[in-house]
Amino acid sequence: MTSEGAYRQGAGRRGAVLVFDANDRLSAWNEEAEALPSAGRLLIQGALPETLAPLFRGLPAGHTVTDWPLSGGGFVRRTAGEGPVGEGATANSPTAGGDLSGRLFAAASHDLRQPLAALSLLLGALEGRLDGAASGGGKSAAGRGGTLNDPAARDLLNAMGNAVQSLRGMVDGHFDLVRLEAGLVQPDIGAPVVNGLLTRIALDAAPRFDGRGLRFSVLPCSVRVATDASLLERILQGFIANTLRHTERGRVVLGCRRRGPDLRIELWSTGRGLLPEQLRTLREELQRLDGAGDPSVIDLGLRLACGLARRLGHRLEVASAPGRGTMLAVLVPRAADGADEPPALAESASPAGVNVMAPGEDVSRARVLVIEDDPMVLEALGALLGQWGCAVIAADSVDAALERLGPAPQAPDLVISDLRLKGAMNGIVAIRQIGKALDATLPGLILTGDTDPMRLREARLSGYPLLHKPVAPMALRGAVARLLGRERLKS
Numbered sequence: 001m002t003s004e005g006a007y008r009q010g011a012g013r014r015g016a017v018l019v020f021d022a023n024d025r026l027s028a029w030n031e032e033a034e035a036l037p038s039a040g041r042l043l044i045q046g047a048l049p050e051t052l053a054p055l056f057r058g059l060p061a062g063h064t065v066t067d068w069p070l071s072g073g074g075f076v077r078r079t080a081g082e083g084p085v086g087e088g089a090t091a092n093s094p095t096a097g098g099d100l101s102g103r104l105f106a107a108a109s110h111d112l113r114q115p116l117a118a119l120s121l122l123l124g125a126l127e128g129r130l131d132g133a134a135s136g137g138g139k140s141a142a143g144r145g146g147t148l149n150d151p152a153a154r155d156l157l158n159a160m161g162n163a164v165q166s167l168r169g170m171v172d173g174h175f176d177l178v179r180l181e182a183g184l185v186q187p188d189i190g191a192p193v194v195n196g197l198l199t200r201i202a203l204d205a206a207p208r209f210d211g212r213g214l215r216f217s218v219l220p221c222s223v224r225v226a227t228d229a230s231l232l233e234r235i236l237q238g239f240i241a242n243t244l245r246h247t248e249r250g251r252v253v254l255g256c257r258r259r260g261p262d263l264r265i266e267l268w269s270t271g272r273g274l275l276p277e278q279l280r281t282l283r284e285e286l287q288r289l290d291g292a293g294d295p296s297v298i299d300l301g302l303r304l305a306c307g308l309a310r311r312l313g314h315r316l317e318v319a320s321a322p323g324r325g326t327m328l329a330v331l332v333p334r335a336a337d338g339a340d341e342p343p344a345l346a347e348s349a350s351p352a353g354v355n356v357m358a359p360g361e362d363v364s365r366a367r368v369l370v371i372e373d374d375p376m377v378l379e380a381l382g383a384l385l386g387q388w389g390c391a392v393i394a395a396d397s398v399d400a401a402l403e404r405l406g407p408a409p410q411a412p413d414l415v416i417s418d419l420r421l422k423g424a425m426n427g428i429v430a431i432r433q434i435g436k437a438l439d440a441t442l443p444g445l446i447l448t449g450d451t452d453p454m455r456l457r458e459a460r461l462s463g464y465p466l467l468h469k470p471v472a473p474m475a476l477r478g479a480v481a482r483l484l485g486r487e488r489l490k491s
Contacts, residue, residue, distance in 0.1 A: 265330050367413045369414070
């Protein structure tokens with residue numbers, strides 16, 4: 001059965017969903033919405049809410065229509081009640097209402113990520129203070145009884161960072177599952193080079209593995225694949241989340257190998273591994289068509305990976321041996337134009353790949369403009385960059401940024417902007433507007449708490465590097481260092 005067929009079979013569990021943008025224009029809808037009376041005539045991109053009112057006039061008794069505001073503007077309109085909302089619906093039909101907690105996650109995802117992002121950045125700044133105190137750079141560490149030099153304090157800090165990253169994974173996973181089940185995930189198949197995905201995964205995951213005392217290695221791969229890059233990245237993030245949960249010691253290796261017309265992207269981890277019965281049960285869960293999964297067997301990360309793989313038509317595989325470890329893999333078709341042969345995934349005790357360590361390049365003396373409309377995140381970014389020795393100009397909009405740069409401004413070395421800003425301007429436009437106003441080509445970095453594939457594709461097509469909130473401080477530092485350029489930093 002195709003993913004579309006599986007969706008229709010379970011459609012009775014979901015209501016109609018319509019998404020409106022910041023200008024109150026219809027931007028997306030699911031299959032249940034297409035089953036509403038007159039939907040074929042009224043469901044048009046850009047339609048206003050008032051023109052869609054006839055869609056909801058003939059709902060069965062007990063059905064409700066609820067609007068959930070989105071933090072960046074716009075809202076989600078959803079039906080819920082006992083029975084489907086399409087033509088031929090009766091009051092005794094199966095439940096169509098969605099889960100309330102899922103709708104809340106969908107509506108509040110961006111808002112939930114903002115305090116998480118601030119907390120992650122502040123933890124990075126605190127870690128920098130701790131490192132400075134340990135090396136004698138702290139101004140008053142000794143006067144406080146050496147608290148910042150206490151190894152137990154560092155352990156607590158690492159545990160807090162791991163908790164933040166775990167919570168981020170759950171927020172991302174729940175939100176993506178809601179969108180997947182609502183039929184709002186529409187793949188955009190391209191031919192991305194796998195190495196770009198692996199690099200982003202490495203930047204995001206390396207600090208998390210390092211905090212667990214695990215060695216994380218990524219093997220480069222120059223093959224192009226036929227897939228949606230954003231959704232494939234989410235599948236690999238699901239693998240990472242599952243591996244972090246179940247790997248206590250040793251190493252984790254991410255790499256690729258060709259298998260006929262496909263590229264097999266594999267994540268190997270040492271650890272307890274699975275008993276034959278456990279492995280058989282897990283494989284059965286991965287093959288379920290309804291995507292529900294038993295939480296005692298398949299966790300959120302793998303549930304999401306399964307759903308996205310079905311939507312893309314990719315296949316998941318798992319292998320494991322007790323006492324040796326586990327391998328998770330996704331098989332992705334290679335693009336027609338192909339690319340170079342990927343390095344073979346080493347199965348020996350010492351893989352010959354590139355070890356991804358937390359970057360520690362010097363970024364001091366850099367002049368960095370930060371544009372972020374959330375005060376918590378803006379303050380946290382300023383604190384972390386300042387801890388690294390950067391001169392920070394902080395603003396919540398382009399106008400504020402130009403005002404703070406002054407009447408005869410010196411161009412900043414780097415602009416870091418949130419993707420979703422207040423009003424019509426996004427971070428991509430903001431960076432370009434600043435460069436145009438200063439008559440300079442400025443390096444830019446986009447931060448985002450958004451998981452909408454359309455927004456993420458727009459960000460990646462802009463040419464600016466993209467990091468997801470809450471970003472790991474060392475991933476941010478590495479990206480900043482690369483954009484500033486080592487030659488400038490040495491001068």
